[in-house]
Amino acid sequence: MPDNRESIALRVSRYRPDTDTGPQWQQYDVPLRREWTVLDGLNHVKNEVDTTLSFRWSCRMGICGSCGMNVNGQPRLACGTFLVDYAPGPVTVEPLSNFHVVRDLVIDMSDFMEKLPRVKPWIIREDDVTVVDGEYLQTPEELDAYKQFSMCINCMLCYAACPIYGLDPDFVGPAAIALAERYDLDSRDQGARERLDVLIEHEGVWGCTFVGECTRVCPKHVDPAGAIQRYKLKAATQSVKAFLLPRGLR
């Protein structure tokens, strides 16, 4: 049995749809190197121990958003979670919560992929501007207004953390709303009304009860909970204006 200080156990959830009825645990011992992350451990397993283990990863530096999984019950990026912080272990690794499991640690993200374009996360213009007309000009202050929300890497840790999304999969979710807010706040954008029509539905912002867990787990400090509450206030003031002012003044 290897010395505790030189290895650590990974307790990994396995699911093979062809043969398994449900997830099961499989334990692997990986070297406990000071700089190693959970991702390094998983790659060690795949390269040296068990090539059948499946998981997503790419950049290994916290910018691609591929390696989201539950480590000891918390949604984390595997590439940003260091093994030494969990010594002596074992470290429990499961697929990201609130998503269907395709195989082992791979989840089905088609729900998010369907929701994201619904909020139209791109610059919407009322005029027809072409490249020939030149660039949009934006001051540093205008950039600061939305910059935080543009940091989202679509890792979906926020969806895993959100109990509302877990209980009601129709909820549009933190990242999608934060990205809608990112474009609403962008001085180059003129599409706030179109996004409001989507998010003012029940499964839009109103499903959120400000648990705030999404903000707590976000690896890029986007603060989706803040984005959602600000969006609610914006939607509410729009409704009041629509209620009080005659059409011409809105």
Next chain:
Amino acid sequence: MTELRAYRRQVSVWWWLRKRSYFVFVMRELSSIFIAWLVLFLLLFVAAVGRGPRAYRDYLDFAAHPVVVAVNVLALLFVAVHVVTWFALTPQAMVLQVRGRRVPGSLIIASQYVGLLVVSAFVYWLVTR
């Protein structure tokens, strides 16, 4: 593409006991019941005052009953949960800008407590003078 036999994990009904922040959230939400109770309690008080001095004294006696006191102590504890969580979350929900600079969250939170103190002092004075 081969059929996707994806596995759906169920959310346990005890999901809110899994993390401290989830637990605090649920306690915060349950405070709504106690706020509604206190509104009812105060409303009944007002009604008693409307009925006359005897009704007023009777209601004070009712309010002094140990069970009522216990419920109200619990209610006020939940009101405290509401106050602390509400004030703490406000800066996240709104961005205040004064002359181009963002107002720090701690200032927003502190000013709410000041507001609470001012209102409390006013009500105390109004009722006991």
Next chain:
Amino acid sequence: MTRRRVEPLVWLMFSGGGVMAAVFLPILGLLFALAFPLGWVDAPSYGHLHAVITNPLTVLVLLGLFVLMLVHSAHRFRYTLYDGLQLKARRTVAVLCYGAALVGAYATLRVLL
């Protein structure tokens, strides 16, 4: 034009009620639920309390306070039922919660006026 939605306005009332509850309920609760009944502070004379409560300004303020706080509670409790008990009959729950708030509001009106 955005379709008329009642949810944003309800949310505004929820927010207002939350602020009111946070700022007024501590002192009102402390005084009327504990301090006066238990004698920590001398209860106000009947005459004085009656005068304060029947003052039109007080009536208006209390009306606003109680209604907003009831809407706040109903709104929050509605979502607690959705998420906690995972009730699926959304419209029924909404009707029951806000209905209770409306009943409370009506009772408030009757008592105060």
